[in-house]
Amino acid sequence: MGAFAVIPAAPVLLENIDHSETTRMVELRTVLHNTVRSQSDWALPIETLPPVAGLGGWGIDRGVDTRTGRFLAGSDWVDNVASLTTDERRLAEAADPAIIVAILHAHAADVGIGPFGSSENLLLPIDLSGAATEDAPLAPIDGAEDFDRAVVETLTSGPTIDTARLVEICVRAETMAANLSVLAAGIRHLVDHGARVSTLEPVIDERVHEVRSLCGTGSWG
16 A cells, blocks of 8 residues: 655746746645655656756756765756766666656655655656647647646546556657656556556646646555
């Protein structure tokens, strides 16, 4: 028996990213971090944590050394990245952006984070479609808004998640400018272990910069 949490994977909800953020964004981050703090530790549905997890891909010299738990910024971050071996750099560069954001939120919330097997609790970062409205970050895609609605309804309707339907929906994510690969990996892991997965109890379901953002918790057993 364990818990799971779905959190938004948008980097903009991390602290000190958007220096003109509204009060509402601060409130949403507080709710997100309180959700992450609902458990003392989490596992991500991956086999190995990247040695470092940071925002270099977004042009920001900031991140966490997962081997030591240290938060690094500026020249400390740059020097840390420069010291990676070829294999460590490969692992870091291969990390899904959603995984990176989840690690940074876990660090900010001061909770443990690890790969499969490190905890019975699963942290599942998701990005719903960035092309679901006229003002979204990407050019609108026909059906993207309906896709988002189907994902949320499948996660939140009834006493348990229809896991087969959810995995089937996740397969279409890339064509809808969404990233649900981590969610799909987590759900497949639970299904493989014969788990019964409760539906999600949302604490956030609203648009952030025109992208539907979902956060909540559930349980499995």
